[in-house]
Amino acid sequence: MFRESDALARVKPSATLAADAKARELKAQGKNVIGLAAGEPDFDTPDNIKEAAIKAIREGKTKYTNVDGIPELKDAIVAKFQRENQLTYKASQVNVSPGGKPVIWNAMISTLNAGDEVVIPTPYWVSYWDIVLLAGGQPVAAPTSVASGFKLDAAGLEAAITPRTRWVFLNSPSNPSGAAYTRAELRALADVLLRHPQVWVLTDDMYEHLVFGDFEFTTILQVEPALYDRTLTMNGVSKAYAMTGWRIGYAAGPEALIKSMAKVMSQTTSNPSSISQWAAVEALNGPQDFIKPNARLFEGRRDLVVSMLNQAQGINCPTPEGAFYVYPSVEALIGKTAPSGKVITSDADFCVELLETEGVAVVLGAAFGLSPHFRISYATSNAVLEDACQRIQRFCANVK
Template sequence: MAILSARLDQIKPSPTIAMTTRAAELKAEGRDIIALSAGEPDFDTPETIRDAAKAAIDAGHTRYTPVDGTASLKRAIAAKFARENGLDYAPSQITVGTGGKQILYNALMATLDQGDEVIIPAPYWVSYPDMVLLAGGTPVVVPCPADQGFRLTPEALEAAITPRTKWLILNSPSNPSGAGYDRRAMKALTDVLLRHPQVWVLADDIYEHLVFDDFEFCTPAQIEPRLKDRVLTMNGVSKSYAMTGWRIGYGGGPQELIKAMAMLQSQSTSNPCSISQYAAEAALTGPQDYIRDSRAVFQRRRDLVVAGLNACPGLDCPVPQGAFYVYPSIAGLIGTVSRSGRRIDSDENFADALLDEEGVAVVFGAAFGLSPHFRVSYATSDERLTEAVARIRRFCEGCNPV
């Protein structure tokens, strides 16, 4: 008798984690590897946040908390939504989980029945389709190519909606493309959603503060208040405050949904780490200088990487509005052969050959639902990025037509 559930056949391991793991294994073998596959800031958590966590330990805040967050953290989150997004949520409309991923997972598990559809613009974060499948839903992937700025158009959204549609997942700025929706683009989508009252919106705002140039962040419930009662606005402290390992995500939404998510969490992980909650509260209520300073560093790195990749034969790298990724096309290299004789007939082959021949780990575009591309995370030092771009250029220059 098989011990494993049949539902596991529907999902696959995270390709980003798989590539990061492979890069680490090669590095442990003595290879000089530059890993551009992981999506986390390379900075330390700000000192004021670390100090708050230490103080929480010394004060004995090491016990269970309410299932989906302490009252004080929920108040801090509600204040953040009001201050930065113009959204009014009561603490009873706030939920806190073990990272943003748990907020998304809880929402889908609490709402999806077999066959319910979830619209996912591609390129997408790798976990979205698998979470939908685990919850019994059907992912409806809508390609959003580079000539659309990697953004979902209102026409494409309208065409994808059916009577079975329950959610639209909208990530802005996006992982992996860095594309963001300005107010005009967001309003065009919310206008469509107003015509379809059965469709809820899962707004993944985790990269809210990592925006560049003159781009201004906005979120669906902010742009169209009439949608607020069917929007879950998800965020967290991982990317904005370099707190990936602290595992705190949060969401604001209708009380009925929040209550259902809390019930689900009560029978899975229960409360997030108590110390991390106090650290997250300090992040949201304390000095915000880190966000401004890190944003400037990431924008400099973005410009370095975009310029370097666009100088590589066969690559075309659009300029992203936010996050810390670029998503260049390798269309110009499809059908070539690398110096070692590897045929480049897909973005997965490109990424494998690049790692084997030049020691640069990136994530292939098929993992994100849109090929032929690859994702680079520029959350590493300027020195390493400069070297990585030089290796990628050398690899591309060595690819020749068959």
């Protein structure tokens, strides 16, 4: 008889992947479903990056590589951090993993012991919480709200830290809310962290290049260099370069941590795909001129979705600074009756009823640690977004 391990029993499957899978399943059955759950750009990987991968295949670069990344990619990452963030690292301080989740896993399993706490602002990317649990740590929620712009302030961070706190996670721009921290907001958080030298920082900058208007992206080490020896700065090629399926995430930090993360990889994933690594070299070193136009397209989609959702009865949708998500509140709909006759008691009910009634797949806010909300990924065409938002408006108009 199969028996699941205690470690695995502590975690849940990814809600975003589950929602996307459900939408695909219904589409395969011939149903008219719009999936707004998956967090990936709808743009194709640029041709120069694809050609670099093809060239690597033809040149036989298909063997095992160094466990945590080829030297050429590490050098490209070092150059990227210097060029774009004014952060100085050596290649020995860089980890390349098969995606962002493995970066976090490798860091957590390298550092957490039973009872160690990790402060995670809510709402959070679904995988943060469960990776910490799987690694034997204890996640601690640091709540935010619509009123705070879904951003943690100094008082909230101070209240969440205890003598057992080992890490704090920061994600800017955020998945799921799209919220991004200003330099001043990071300064306030850094001042708290300086008072707690036992606390390390994992800053997830995966959506760095997807910021809108005149917002200027800043990562915490640019604000407070004194945190350098206890910060892991994480990024990747999936979002800015439309390379989600290539599975390359990377991070830079203290050399001792990077060595420990490589040790984990030596007994788990081993190296990321050699072909994907060579494609990532081209992504980071090659032309960058498509990134800002893509961000402007996302900004237009954001404005469309925010406007249409705020016209839906009972929905309050804040305007995010970046990424390609919105995180609307459905608090005004709780306790009311869906078109099916069922009472909406939670954001989970809202999402199920919306899918069954109007064929729009979104992700429930409870998966991100803050209810009653839902997440929409607007990484699709304007026509699809307009159709989806019209369906949501119709659903809400029929809620009694």
